[in-house]
Amino acid sequence: MSRPTHQLFDRYFTQQAMAEVFSDHGRVQGMLDFEAALARAEAAIGAIPPEVVQDIGAACDASLYDFDALAIAIGNAGNSAIPLVKALGRQIASRNEAAERYVHLGATSQDVMDSGLVLQLREAINLLEQDLGHLAEALAQQAQRHAGVAMAGRTWLQQATPVTLGAKIAGWLGAITRHRQRLKELRPRVLCLQFGGASGSLAALGEMAFPIAEALAKELKLNLPDQPWHTQRDRLVEFASLLGLIAGSLGKMGRDISLLMQTEAGEVFEPAAAGKGGSSTMPHKRNPVGAAVMIAAATRAPGLVATMFSAMPQEHERSLGLWHAEWETLPELCCLVSGSLQQALAVTPGLEVDAARMLRNLDLTQGLVLAEAVSIALAQRIGRDKAHHVIEQCCRRAVEQGKHLREVLGAEPEITAQLSASALDSLLDPTHYLGQSRRWVKRAVADHQAFNLR
Numbered sequence: 001m002s003r004p005t006h007q008l009f010d011r012y013f014t015q016q017a018m019a020e021v022f023s024d025h026g027r028v029q030g031m032l033d034f035e036a037a038l039a040r041a042e043a044a045i046g047a048i049p050p051e052v053v054q055d056i057g058a059a060c061d062a063s064l065y066d067f068d069a070l071a072i073a074i075g076n077a078g079n080s081a082i083p084l085v086k087a088l089g090r091q092i093a094s095r096n097e098a099a100e101r102y103v104h105l106g107a108t109s110q111d112v113m114d115s116g117l118v119l120q121l122r123e124a125i126n127l128l129e130q131d132l133g134h135l136a137e138a139l140a141q142q143a144q145r146h147a148g149v150a151m152a153g154r155t156w157l158q159q160a161t162p163v164t165l166g167a168k169i170a171g172w173l174g175a176i177t178r179h180r181q182r183l184k185e186l187r188p189r190v191l192c193l194q195f196g197g198a199s200g201s202l203a204a205l206g207e208m209a210f211p212i213a214e215a216l217a218k219e220l221k222l223n224l225p226d227q228p229w230h231t232q233r234d235r236l237v238e239f240a241s242l243l244g245l246i247a248g249s250l251g252k253m254g255r256d257i258s259l260l261m262q263t264e265a266g267e268v269f270e271p272a273a274a275g276k277g278g279s280s281t282m283p284h285k286r287n288p289v290g291a292a293v294m295i296a297a298a299t300r301a302p303g304l305v306a307t308m309f310s311a312m313p314q315e316h317e318r319s320l321g322l323w324h325a326e327w328e329t330l331p332e333l334c335c336l337v338s339g340s341l342q343q344a345l346a347v348t349p350g351l352e353v354d355a356a357r358m359l360r361n362l363d364l365t366q367g368l369v370l371a372e373a374v375s376i377a378l379a380q381r382i383g384r385d386k387a388h389h390v391i392e393q394c395c396r397r398a399v400e401q402g403k404h405l406r407e408v409l410g411a412e413p414e415i416t417a418q419l420s421a422s423a424l425d426s427l428l429d430p431t432h433y434l435g436q437s438r439r440w441v442k443r444a445v446a447d448h449q450a451f452n453l454r
Helices: 016-021 024-045 050-059 067-077 081-095 109-145 165-190 203-220 234-261 289-310 322-350 355-362 368-382 384-401 405-410 421-427 437-453
Strands: 150-155 158-164
Touching: 016 024, 016 109, 016 322, 024 050, 024 067, 024 081, 024 109, 024 203, 050 081, 067 081, 081 109, 109 165, 109 234, 109 322, 109 437, 150 355, 158 165, 158 355, 158 368, 158 437, 165 234, 165 437, 234 289, 234 322, 289 322, 368 384, 368 405, 368 421, 384 405, 405 421
Parallel strands: none
Antiparallel strands: 150 158
């Protein structure tokens, strides 16, 4: 029976390279890499004859195994290592019967599966670091490019005071830089060998146990933890939590872009491409298909992270069911985040910006978004409470009479006695009320560049 290697939505929601890391081949090869390294480590310490290592290593090739048969056997065995080790033994025996007795010596199924998973996670982390770095650089360039482009800030989905597109993008960049820092910090904690034998004591290997563990960690280029972590899952849950954070930040970015793409806003757009974002019935549609993946991943990730947390209170020295709940959960999280990152990378460099539309949108309220600026300037002359009351009344009249705030302010003696016409014109110019927006861009870009130098 041939099993499908791709599903309809895989390319949309998952990076192909990440899907390969967590494919059946990737899972099996990770476990086989553990078995081959164990043989080399045990031979180096003198626990097994060195002449059997070559035959064991030659059999540790995932392409030699029938994944369909393994899948069926897992249903009876309860995990993937038991049938795989049996199949590995048969492969080795076909080459060298004497070598078969030395395979998997002193290890338990969870050692094979967890260490194999860690080897997969190392590849996953490498992919994430690479993509996060590329995304950060693209965001830094866009933040600098649009550092002075004024647009409406929005709070509670209503226009607030002006901001800049660059400052908004700098916010996205800052989150990505922090996630890159977190990923670098947790890498040594996650990339740890799992090797404890039946109950975590490695008793089957006697006095050679710890030297073998040290040699095995060296072979696999993994850190040797203070003790086996069969039912201490904080390392994996920490990584899952970070994946959830990354998904959430990308979802925030996707949400902002999709809102700015709305017809009524029309300020920022995903880059256009043939066949992208169309509708099956409406020829005019331009849908934010990249943002949709980022939002979808951010929606799905919390449930998966919650599963990892729920699986933490594992029983004694080996868990029943809780460990099993992790098997597909963490790979799915990695794949989801990878797909979200791919969409962010496709969208960011080619963002289409309509700066003129942003200025027109800033004037939709006919000057009301700059009321704060006028109120603050007036407060310095007549006091805060009085100024706030006067401007509030002017705003109300402007709305009721359908007039621009500048016209109403210019007709209010209490204001014109304090503020000249040129002062009012300046106060109601959105490009004069951008505060520290440029500074925020510089700081976010500087943090990004500083991280690249570490």
